Amino acid sequence: MACERTGGVRHRTMLTAGLVAVLTLTGCTPQDGPDDVAPTSTPSSTTSAPLPSPTPPPEPVRRPVRIAVAGDIHFEGVLADRLRGPATALAPAAAALRAADVAVVNLETSVGTGGQPEAGKRFTFSAGPAAFDALAAAGVDVASMANNHALDFGRARLPSTLRAARRAADATPALAVVGIGRTARQAYRPALVDVRGTVVATLAASVADQDPTADPTGRWAATDERAGVATALDPTRLLATVRRTDRRADVVVAYLHWGVQGERCPSADQRNLATRLVRAGADVVVGSHAHVVQGDGRLGQGYVAYGLGNFAWYSPGTTATARTGVLTLAVRPPSTRSRRARVLRSSWWPAQIGVDGLPSRVRGEDLDAFAAERRSLRSCAGLGG
Secondary structure, three states: OOOOOOOOOOOEEEEOHHHHHHHHHHOOOOOOOOOOOOOOOOOOOOOOOOOOOOOOOOOOOOOOEEEEEEEEEOOOHHHHHHHHOHHHOOHHHHHHHHOOOEEEEEEOOEEOOOOOOOOOOOOOOEEOOHHHHHHHHOOOOEEEOOOOOOOOOOHHHHHHHHHHHHHHHHOOOOOEEEOEEOOHHHHHOOEEEEEOOEEEEEEEEEOOOOOOOOOOHHHHEOOOOOOEEOEOOOOHHHHHHHHHHHHHOOEEEEEEEOOOOOOOOOOHHHHHHHHHHHHHOOOEEEEEOOOOEOOEEEEOOEEEEOOEOEEEOOOOOOHHHHEEEEEEEEEEOOOOOOOOOEEEEEEEEEEEEOOOOOEEEOOHHHHHHHHHHHHHHHHHOOOEO
16 A cells, blocks of 8 residues: 555545554654664774764655635525536636645535425525535535534435435545534544645534524534534534544644624634634634635634635625635645644635626736735734734
């Protein structure tokens, strides 16, 4: 088994949760060099000079990993017909997603067949299994379903959702679905992607529960005996999972469904949880649910993007909800000099949602406005550059 896969342009391989442990135990990691053995030599009989100490092999330099993150996607309204052609359903944004080594989004809809719309819920979203095909075709590697729409058609649909997710994971290109499962253990399980020997782990959880009727996160929580979504209303399990994952992966990404809808600055709860996640070992913390872009920047040893906004949405809505994009982070893997991964650079593919529900790149004055707004949002989020 090779540790570094170079068969494709993106140089990354999906791993099972157990494979990282196997790689570690067998020493199959990119840091490994030749055995640290002193060279064989015979000292001259005419000299009493001590032998030089063996020089340890230099640590191989690992290139930064490019991680792209984007916000909420569903296939409602004008977007529904696009699933007839999954290969091009998200075509305008595909180049920005494919350019990264790992791309992560939030899939804001129930997926599969069967079930009934959740009683009393104002908005219920539904898509067939082709939604997974559309994401994979657009270059998405990991999709979070830890949100307040994943069970819009009830638990009766969940078996078909999980079957479709398994098929997506086995397909080419592969798509890993996180934040949902038959049990809590499965729902919290991270997706692992090997990028040239650097293992990137992504896990997800929902904190959206402002209105139990509109956001039934608590009722939908996965438990040890019940299927559902990963939640962080009580973040104890999420934080423990981040700590465990940090010991096994090089880069840890946490995707949260959180915040107050329509608010441009993160809430105190968001800021508190982000701080705890970074301290627990998350290198990148991103989120959605507010339906508007919130600030991104450095928080301690991590990088946080509180709100990624809508991405593929049935209506552009207001100027604020139409603003979107793909945030790409260049992340340096850990090394003997630095035990934690670090974001070296961040850049946006700035876009705006059109009447067709799809994001398209902005230029000119709109681009300048996007940059100015990003600086303002970073300030109100209390994040560094």
